[in-house]
Amino acid sequence: MLLKIDSINSYYGKSHILYDVSIKVDRGESVALLGRNGAGKTTTMNSIIGLVTPKSGSIQFDGKELVGLKPDQIVRQGISLVPDTRRIFPNLTVLENLKISERKSADSNWTISDIWELFPELLRLKASRGRELSGGEQQMLAVARSLVGNHKMLLLDEPFEGLAPIIVKRIAKTLIEIQKTGISLIIVEQNFRMALEIATRCYVMNLGRIAFDGPSSAITENPELQKKLLAV
Numbered sequence: 001m002l003l004k005i006d007s008i009n010s011y012y013g014k015s016h017i018l019y020d021v022s023i024k025v026d027r028g029e030s031v032a033l034l035g036r037n038g039a040g041k042t043t044t045m046n047s048i049i050g051l052v053t054p055k056s057g058s059i060q061f062d063g064k065e066l067v068g069l070k071p072d073q074i075v076r077q078g079i080s081l082v083p084d085t086r087r088i089f090p091n092l093t094v095l096e097n098l099k100i101s102e103r104k105s106a107d108s109n110w111t112i113s114d115i116w117e118l119f120p121e122l123l124r125l126k127a128s129r130g131r132e133l134s135g136g137e138q139q140m141l142a143v144a145r146s147l148v149g150n151h152k153m154l155l156l157d158e159p160f161e162g163l164a165p166i167i168v169k170r171i172a173k174t175l176i177e178i179q180k181t182g183i184s185l186i187i188v189e190q191n192f193r194m195a196l197e198i199a200t201r202c203y204v205m206n207l208g209r210i211a212f213d214g215p216s217s218a219i220t221e222n223p224e225l226q227k228k229l230l231a232v
Contacts, residue, residue, distance in 0.1 A: 002027045002153060002184050003048070008057030008067075010047045017043045018054070019208045025153070030175070030185040032195040032216065035205035036231055041188045044205070045155050048186075049081045050074045062152065078105070078152035084161055086142040090131035094122050097130060097141055098148050105150035115144045118174060136167035143174070153184040160191050172198055192230055196220050204229045 003025040010018040018040050025031050033041050046052040048059060050071040059066040066074050089097050098112050116123040119140045125133065133141065139159060146154050159175070160168045168191065175198050179185050189195040196202060196216040204212040204219070212219075212229055219225055 001025070002029075002062055003186075004058070004060045005044075005048070006058040006060070008047055008054035008059060010043055010052050010054045012043070012052070017208050018047065020057070021047075021205075021208070021210055023203055023210070023213075025184050025186060027152075028179065028182045028184060029201065030179040030187065030199045032192070032199035032202040033186055033188045033205065034192050034195065034202055034219075034230060035211075037190075039205040040208040041205055042157060043208075045081065045157055045186070045188060048074075048155060049079060075149075075151075079155065080146035080149055080151040080153070081155045082142050082146050082157065082159065084158035086138045088130040088133075088138055088141050088145065091129060093127050093129055094133070094141055095126040097145055101145040101149050103149045110147045110150050112148060115148060118147075118177070119144055136163050136171070139163065139167075139171060140174075143171070143178075147178065147183075151183070153186070154178070156185060156187045156189075158189055159187065160189055160194060168194055192226075193220070 001024055005021060005023040007020045007022055008018055009020060021044060033044060035041050043052060047054050050066065050069055054067055061077055061079060064077060098115060121137060122140055122144060125137060130138065130141065159171060172194050175185060187195045187199055196219060199216050202216050202219060203210055
C-alpha cells in the first residue's frame with residue numbers, strides 16, 4: 001500500500017467538510033475519486049497535499065505520516081498535485097517549465113527526453129511560452145512537469161475539464177501509459193466515464209463522506225448506481 005487515509009475530518013474554518021474519509025491506494029494503482037459538485041473531492045486532494053490540515057485522522061504515504069507537514073514537505077515525499085488550473089509558468093517556454101520542475105529520485109527516473117517521447121506535441125512546442133499553448137497543450141505540460149519531478153503519486157484534479165473530446169482521449173491514453181510505469185494516480189473528474197476507463201478502482205463521495213468504494217466495473221456496468229451516486 002502506498003497511500004492510506006484513515007478517518008480524516010477536514011474543515012474550512014468552522015465548516016465541517018470531510019467526515020471520517022478513508023481511502024487506500026496501492027503502488028502503481030490508478031483510483032478515481034468521483035461525486036457530485038461539492039461532495040468533498042477537492043478537499044480530500046487538498047488534505048493529502050497539505051493545503052488543508054485534517055483536525056483528526058491519519059494520512060500515511062509510503063509509511064510516513066503526512067498530517068501536520070507543509071505542502072512542500074509533502075511534495076518531497078513523492079506526491080504531486082496537477083491542479084485544474086494547471087499552474088504552468090506562462091512566461092516560460094515549455095522547455096524552461098520542464099527544467100525548473102526536474103527532480104531526481106531513487107524511485108523513478110523520468111527525463112525531459114522521456115517527455116518528448118510521451119508528448120511529441122510538446123517537443124514541437126518546446127520554444128513556445130506557456131501562455132501561447134492551447135488548453136490541451138497546457139494540460140500535457142502540467143502532467144509532464146509532475147513526471148520530471150519523479151514522484152510516486154500524481155493527484156489529478158479535473159484533468160479533462162474544458163478540453164475537446166479528441167484531446168481528452170489523447171490525455172487519457174497517456175495517463176494509462178504513465179500508470180503502467182508504476183506511478184500511482186488519483187483522478188478527480190466530472191467526466192466519470194473517462195475516469196473509469198483509466199482507473200481500476202473508484203471511490204464515490206457524497207456530502208463529505210465515502211458513499212461507495214469498489215471496482216470501476218461496478219459503476220460502469222450499473223446505470224442505477226450511476227443515477228443514485230452521480231446523478232446521471
